[in-house]
Amino acid sequence: NAGVTQTPKFRVLKTGQSMTLLCAQDMNHEYMYWYRQDPGMGLRLIHYSVGEGTTAKGEVPDGYNVSRLKKQNFLLGLESAAPSQTSVYFCASSYSGYQGYTFGSGTRLTVV
Amino acid sequence: AQSVAQPEDQVNVAEGNPLTVKCTYSVSGNPYLFWYVQYPNRGLQFLLKYITGDNLVKGSYGFEAEFNKSQTSFHLKKPSALVSDSALYFCAVRETMDSNYQLIWGAGTKLIIKP
Numbered sequence: 758n759a760g761v762t763q764t765p766k767f768r769v770l771k772t773g774q775s776m777t778l779l780c781a782q783d784m785n786h787e788y789m790y791w792y793r794q795d796p797g798m799g800l801r802l803i804h805y806s807v808g809e810g811t812t813a814k815g816e817v818p819d820g821y822n823v824s825r826l827k828k829q830n831f832l833l834g835l836e837s838a839a840p841s842q843t844s845v846y847f848c849a850s851s852y853s854g855y856q857g858y859t860f861g862s863g864t865r866l867t868v869v
Numbered sequence: 870a871q872s873v874a875q876p877e878d879q880v881n882v883a884e885g886n887p888l889t890v891k892c893t894y895s896v897s898g899n900p901y902l903f904w905y906v907q908y909p910n911r912g913l914q915f916l917l918k919y920i921t922g923d924n925l926v927k928g929s930y931g932f933e934a935e936f937n938k939s940q941t942s943f944h945l946k947k948p949s950a951l952v953s954d955s956a957l958y959f960c961a962v963r964e965t966m967d968s969n970y971q972l973i974w975g976a977g978t979k980l981i982i983k984p
Contacts, residue, residue, distance in 0.1 A: 799959065805971065815971065855920055855963070857905075857915035857918055858972070860912035863912050
């Protein structure tokens with residue numbers, strides 16, 4: 758089925774460990790986004806990309822890095838995980854800046 | 870600065886009654902407005918959007934929303950609620966001339982439909 762796929766779905770990290778979250782979309786969308794969702798805070802944009810090879814910072818970029826080497830993939834990296842990064846992470850993609858987003862099912866990350 | 874407010878953390882409605890989930894926004898120019906729904910342990914699903922044109926926008930699952938420029942509101946409505954409508958609803962806005970393409974999100978409203 759066409760859509761946005763996130764891997765992994767769940768992960769527990771120890772403080773200081775690193776990991777990469779993968780987002781893959783098969784809809785040929787130009788725009789891709791990484792959000793984190795925390796209770797009572799809605800969605801906060803971490804980084805986004807408006808096309809292959811481009812990335813930009815969102816509202817809460819500190820502690821995260823991203824790469825978009827291929828149009829269909831958008832990777833989110835945590836170099837040194839901290840408990841404050843415990844959250845649910847969502848990837849989304851869009852055909853253009855004013856189209857609706859298609860979201861992945863999320864990655865639940867716990868940093869202990 | 871752009872912002873979105875969903876003034877109600879939770880809305881309770883009896884099945885079969887009409888429902889309204891409120892959203893107000895603040896942008897410096899013309900807005901693009903969106904509603905999304907999130908079911909438990911799932912990603913967000915697009916419901917509807919307002920870009921331009923008719924103020925009443927129809928979307929998925931029988932939902933509609935009315936854009937009111939003077940009141941800077943974009944309330945989500947449904948004439949007859951179903952128990953299956955119970956979920957978390959998010960309103961989002963983007964200013965049309967914003968070259969950063971970012972959506973600004975409300976904090977979400979939990980909708981509970983009681984049988």
